[in-house]
Amino acid sequence: xxxxLVVQPEKCTGCRTCELVCSFVHTGEFNxxxxxxxxxNFEKVGLATPIVCQQCSVAACxxxxxxxxxxxxxxxxxxxxxxxxxxxxxxCTIACPFGATIYDPVSDIISKxxxxxxxxxxxxxxxxGAITYQDPIKANLAKRKNYAEKLRVVYEEVV
Amino acid sequence: xxxxxxxKKIDAVYGDTILxxxxxxxxxxxxxxxHEAFGGQGRCRLCMVELEKEGQKKMVAACTYPITxxxxxxxxxxxxxxxxxxxxMLLYKRAPNSLLLQKLFREYECQDNSLKEDPAERCILCNLxxxxxxxxxxxxxxxxxxxxDKRVASPYDEASEACTGCGACALIxxxxxxxxxxxxxxxxxxxxxxxxLACERCxxxxxTKEQWEFTAKKNNACASDRQLCESCRKKAVAEKIKAYQAxxx
Ligand code: SF4
Ligand code: FES
Numbered sequence: 509x510x511x512x513l514v515v516q517p518e519k520c521t522g523c524r525t526c527e528l529v530c531s532f533v534h535t536g537e538f539n540x541x542x543x544x545x546x547x548x549n550f551e552k553v554g555l556a557t558p559i560v561c562q563q564c565s566v567a568a569c570x571x572x573x574x575x576x577x578x579x580x581x582x583x584x585x586x587x588x589x590x591x592x593x594x595x596x597x598x599x600c601t602i603a604c605p606f607g608a609t610i611y612d613p614v615s616d617i618i619s620k621x622x623x624x625x626x627x628x629x630x631x632x633x634x635x636x637g638a639i640t641y642q643d644p645i646k647a648n649l650a651k652r653k654n655y656a657e658k659l660r661v662v663y664e665e666v667v
Numbered sequence: 668x669x670x671x672x673x674x675k676k677i678d679a680v681y682g683d684t685i686l687x688x689x690x691x692x693x694x695x696x697x698x699x700x701x702h703e704a705f706g707g708q709g710r711c712r713l714c715m716v717e718l719e720k721e722g723q724k725k726m727v728a729a730c731t732y733p734i735t736x737x738x739x740x741x742x743x744x745x746x747x748x749x750x751x752x753x754x755x756m757l758l759y760k761r762a763p764n765s766l767l768l769q770k771l772f773r774e775y776e777c778q779d780n781s782l783k784e785d786p787a788e789r790c791i792l793c794n795l796x797x798x799x800x801x802x803x804x805x806x807x808x809x810x811x812x813x814x815x816d817k818r819v820a821s822p823y824d825e826a827s828e829a830c831t832g833c834g835a836c837a838l839i840x841x842x843x844x845x846x847x848x849x850x851x852x853x854x855x856x857x858x859x860x861x862x863x864l865a866c867e868r869c870x871x872x873x874x875t876k877e878q879w880e881f882t883a884k885k886n887n888a889c890a891s892d893r894q895l896c897e898s899c900r901k902k903a904v905a906e907k908i909k910a911y912q913a914x915x916x
Contacts, residue, residue: 517908546898548905557908559901572886574803575704592703595799596838602874602882607900616838 510585511643513621513628515558519638522549522556526630526639533629535615542612544621545630545639558630558639561608561621563587569600569609569620577618586623594618671739685729685740686714696729696742697751699758699841700793705802707731711758711793715750717741726750752777758791765789765842789844792817796836796845805829805881808836808857819845826859832875866896873897 527543535542545560563580567587570578577593578600580586589600600609600618612619621628623641631641670679672694679688684707689696699711707714707730714729719739726747729740741747756777759768763784768791792810796819800808807830811820821827832854837845847856852872854861863872864879873896895903 517912546901548902550905550909553909553913555909555912557905559904568886572882577704590703595704595802595835597799597803597833597835598874599803599833599878599882599885601897602879603886604897605900606904607895607897607902610897 510583511641512563512585513560513623513631514640514642515560516638516640517555517557519636520547520556520558521636521638522547523635525633525635526558529629529633530621533624534619535612542614542619544608544610544619559606559608560630560639561587561604562606563621563623568603568605572599572603574599581623584623584626587620588622589618589620591617668734668737670734670737673740673742679734681735682733685716685718685727685732685734688734689729689740689742694742698730699791700795701730702795702798702839705798708794708798711791712754713751713758715747715754717744717747751775756780757782760784762788762791762842762844765791765844767842789842790819790840791842791844792819793841794819795839795841799835799839803833803835805831805833807831821857821859824858827857830857830859831877831881832856832859832861833878833881864894866899867894868899868902869896871896871898 524540524547526545527540527547528538530545531537531539531543534544545558547556547558549556563586567578570580570587574597575593575595577590577595578587579590581588594617596611596616596618598611601611609618609620628639628641631639668679668681669676670688671677672689672692677688677692686696686698686701686707696714696716698714700708701714707728709728709731712728715726716729717740718725718727718732720736752775755768755771755775759772759777760782762768764787794810797808797810800806807827808819808821810817812818821830834847834856837847837856845856847854852863852865854863854875861875861877864874864876865872879894
């Protein structure tokens, strides 16, 4: 089974390392604005959490794309954009309920998490283990089961 | 099946075009009107290659010629090089104001001549914009008139109801011939002026109302009443997580 990115906000320190790593591996530049993962820091309540593409099973980006430029990678399960096919109509950026699919004007491409081809670098470099890459069954297990369930409700509500 | 390209045996899929086969095999053929999303159009003729079949030679457009039998293809013979140079020269004379054509004119070492030109013209009539608009499902523009008057336009050169102002035509145009102007909260393209949609939370202008509605019609997910830019959509999710976290502790 495909693995998924699991975020545990209770572990995130808001250091934004993931943003920098993501931007660097995808654009060669340390620019959080070009990162595909975004950290939100709620300083008053002492909470931070990264937001990243969920690689939805029914993906709005894929559904609206008029030319089939967004497809699921069979191995990793990531929704990938074929930049040669893409028409830059930007409908996918409007449709994504998480705002996780964006247009990068610098490179003139639709930019979204591609799970780094199966070795997500945000996971590698997160110093506090707040982002893990694991199979969905384990991710839902035990202690976090309850919480994961709630997150799912959150996501579904947003959708 | 196998065909011969530039003297090498190359695997080809029956029905694939010569261009697709060459791209898979990393053999370079220049193109201007080809796009992955809808394939070859045979309009610009820059992809011409030489083909030999049963001892007969002819030139064909690689982007539209399907491989259905044993053929031998040559992609850069002197004749092909000369033909491409001529095509670039003609396209340049058609659109001398295009930076891309100016660059190609130099690269292909073309000679200028006395053919009449319109110094302001940038469009090479490759039809990519029309095709993109059609794929998207708007059909707001088309090629009109014939011969030397041929051009891309919205119906009667008026604001087309179908145009959503997405700007894909301007982005796909290889010669930057389509003008899309943004001023304040207005975007103008193809004789139509759109009011840009402001994010309900941060006020960022992120699309046109028409495009938002067009997308919403295609996908119910975004048909929620909220019109948020990408950043504020992310933020909204983060805030929900915050609320749940707070409830946990
Ligand atoms: S911008 Fe590209 S990937 Fe996104 S919907 Fe349009 S054609 Fe598809
Ligand atoms: S790319 Fe083949 S005719 Fe334009």
